[in-house]
Amino acid sequence: MTTITTLTATATLDEKHPAIYHHELLIEQRENAHTASRTVQTTQTPSVVQRALLLHAAQQPYTLVADHAMPTLLHKDEILIKVTAIGLNPIDWKGPAFNFGIPSLPWVNGRDLAGVVMQAAETTGSRLRKGDLVLVPSTDYRDIRKAAFQEYAVATHFNAAKIPASSSTHASASVGVAFVAAILALGVSFGLDLGVISECPGPNLPELLSTVDVNTIPSDVRDECFTSREKIERPKAGDWIAIWGASTTTGLIALQIARKAGLKTICVADIARHGTKLHAAGADILVDRHDTVRAVEIIRGVTGGKLRYAVDIVGRETSTLLQATLDPEIASDGSHAHLLGLTGLPKERDERIIYHTVPIKLFHSSPEVGEAMVTWLERLLETQTLELPEIVRAEGGLEGVNEALEILRRGDASGKRIVVSLD
Structure with a gap:
C-alpha cells in the first residue's frame, strides 16, 4: 500500500520525448564500450544485481525484479548514484500507455532522481565527489543505465546538481526535467539572457553556444x-510572453525565470485551482483556460495584438490557440514572432512565425551547456530564488510506483509533483 503525504517544497515536471529505434541504442552502447576500453581508467561496478522496475510490454504495469544488472561506468565523465528518491513525470505512464519513447523491451523508465554519489571516475574533477547528494534530470532516455526506476543509476557529472543542505532530497528529485525544459526553451530557443537576473544571475546560453563546437551538437x-543567434530575435526587458499550461512545473519555472529576467508574463491555466500560486510566482496577467475563445481575445487585447513570444506546454490544440495570439508580421528590424511547443505545434503554420521545440539533447550532449545549467540550478536552490510547487510524497518505494503513477494519470495531483521515496 502506497502512503501519500502532501507538503510544500521543491519540484518539477513534464517533458515528452519521441520513440527511438533499438538499433540506435545498440550502436551507441557499442561505441561507448569501445571508447571506454581506450580512455577510461576507473574501478568498475562489481557484477552484481539490483532491484528495478521493468516494462515488459506496452499498456502493462511495471514489474519489480530483484535480478536486474547493476549499471557500470563506461565514460570518463560518468558517476554512479544510489537512488533515494524518484520524481514522477507524465511520460512515465504515457510512454507505456501509448507505446512511445521505449527503445526496446524489457525496459527501465524514469526521468527524475535524487541520490548519493557512490562512484566517480578520477577525471571528473573536484565538483562532485563520493558521498555528495545530487539530483539528476535523466534526459538521455535511450541509455537504460541512466533511468530512475532502479536502485542504482549512472549519470554524467555535468548533468548532476548538488542538493544544498537547505533543500529537501525528495523535493529535489522532481526538479530536474522541468528545469531543463524551461531553461532550454527560454535560454536557447528564445535566446533570453539569464545573466540579467539580479538575485541569482544565470548563463547567457546563446553566447556560450557560440564557443561550442557545432559538430558536437546532435544534428x-x-x-x-x-535559431536565436541574432540578437534582434531575442526577448528583451518589457516584452510580453504568454505561457499556456503555466500551472505545470515547467510552466511555473518558465514563468518565474521570464519574470525575473524582466519579461511581462501572461499565464493561461485553471485559475480557480492555480491562480493564487501563479500570482505569488509573479504572473502579470492570469487567463482562465476553460473559455479558449475568450482566452485568445484577452491575450490579444492585453498585448494590443503585438505578442511576439509564446510557450505552450499542453499540446497541439492549445499551441494552435496560442498561434492566433501572436503578431505574425515581420517587424521593421526584421525580427519575427516565436512559438514554442513542448508537446506539439500547429498543423497549419504561418511562414512568418518561427516555431520551436525544446532541444533536450543539448543538455546531455554538451558538457559546457549541461554544467552551466546544473551549477546555476545549485545556486538557485541554495539561494531559494525559485518558488517551487507542492510535493506529494509516496512512501511505497519501487513497489509503490505503479500506484503513484495511477494517481498521476487520474490527475489527482494536478499542480503538484509526486515523488517516490526509496529511503
Missing part, C-alpha cells in the same frame, strides 16, 4: 540551438 537539434 537533429542543431538548427534549434541557433
